[in-house]
Amino acid sequence: MADVSGDGPLSGLVVADFSRIVAGPYCTMLLGDLGADVIKVESPAGDDTRTFVPPVRDGESTYYLAVNRNKRSIALDLADESDLAVARTLARRADVFVHNFRPGSMERYGLGYDDVASANPGVVYCAISGFGTHAGAAMPGYDLLIQAASGMMAMTGEADGPPLRAGISAIDVMTGLHSAVAVLAALNHRGRTGRGQLIEIDLLSSALSSMINQSSAYVAGGVVPQRMGNEHPSLFPYGPLPTADRELIVVAGNDRQFRILCDVLGRRDLAADPRFATVGLRNHHRDELRPELAAALASRGADEWAELLTRAGLPCGPINDVRGGVELATRLGLEPVVDVEGVPMVRNPAVYSLTPPRYRHRPPALDNAGDVVRAWLARTT
Structure with a gap:
């Protein structure tokens, strides 16, 4: 089952991707670009972003397309015992397990870290949440909500205008990047020690870290950043x-x-x-x-x-x-667009001299590899 068509640095690793929307899928897409075999586990209704329209390309949400290449999809209803058994078998076989359900949700299905690691001690298990696993565990995490809660919106916009959200899901993307870095570090540790581990990342902490000079202005300088439009608080012009x-x-x-x-x-x-x-x-x-x-x-x-x-x-x-x-990127020779089985996509920004990102699979149709994954799991368990 492992996809060995590429020679990326993560070739041969299996990622069980139970995430949806943006933060988790962006993380796993980056891992897939580097050669990992990403199995995207979806509910029978599919990832929510499949319905985020417009715009569309050939009837598919461009939002969904943006963060789901180099994956294969299997639709599983975790409330169904036979589908849940498939999910647990996949978890035992995976090198990396990623999800962004609320804390406690996966434990109800026997897919929490303790359950997965007991059968798969080497697993690198990345759990992404909105507000962490303590007092905020029950709070749902959406990018807009985190932009508001973290202070990002309060400092975005004109000085005499209302708070504004960033034009992209900035916190989701930054959390996906933080998650990918954390997974790679844990894989390196596993390579040296043979031990997997649990990684917990929440959107609020990721936002506060990513606001760099602005969050530092408060925690180190006691200054609460305010909206300045396009002005920079420390540089002019x-x-x-x-x-x-x-x-x-x-x-x-x-x-x-x-x-x-x-x-x-x-x-x-x-x-x-x-x-x-x-x-x-x-x-x-x-x-x-x-x-x-x-x-x-x-x-x-x-x-x-x-x-x-x-x-x-x-x-x-x-x-x-x-x-x-x-x-502009095209004129500069950066080749920003790649064709992935007929779908134009923005390329992975990393350039490697020996093991470049590979674009093996277009974003998958729902359950496009369900039979293949089930057959592979049946052979390897």
Whole structure:
């Protein structure tokens, strides 16, 4: 049953993927890209994201397609004894077990860590929850809810506007990444010791970790971050500035970059001004510096400034839509889109010199490998 068609670094490993929606499926898709044989266990109704429409491609949700390549699906009703027996057999055979049901849910089916590990001591068992396994165990975890609960929404949006969610399921994606890193570390440990282990990751903790400087502002500095629109709390200029035709992202992350900006704009006097001499001073005097920069940028359009500033070594660029982002990556030779059995998908961003990601399976139809998985389990138990 193990898929050996690729030679990825995880080739030969079996992942029992009992997760759904985004965080777990994104984690397991990354493992599948690296060669693992991912068996996606779904209810007879299928993963919820199959119904997240529009948009669609050939009748399938593009949301579902985004996080489920390199997997094969088996539909199991855990309330049915025969299907539950299949699920338990798969758990005994798997190298990695991933789920994102509420804490306590899998234990009711004999699929909690203690049950699985008693029959499969080497299993790396990753349990993803919304709010952890203590006082928040009964609380459901959805990305929007975590963005609100963590403080991310409170600091996203214009200063005089309402809190806003990020344009993507940012916490789900970051939790999926944290989960994949944790699984890989546990697999490395297993390779050295032969011992599996339980990994617990919750969306709220992942959010607080991923907010880096903003969460650190509070826990280390006692500062509660507030909404600043496109402004950065610690850097200026670091965001959109107006030009003759449209806004341009301009980044001066240090004093050298600020001097480059002033040189290209023909405003060396700004770099020499003691009010703007350092990062901290520019932040303090940003309201005085902003109109000076805007006046200088008003002499040319965004594309012309982008060419001049980029040539000088300053990070800058236009504000693209998603189409523009994909087209830019294509022009830069990054080859952002791969064809996976007829489905265009955004490629795995990692580039390996010896064991590149493989795109072996398009996102599976519900239960597309049910008979194959059952036959494999019958032969190996």
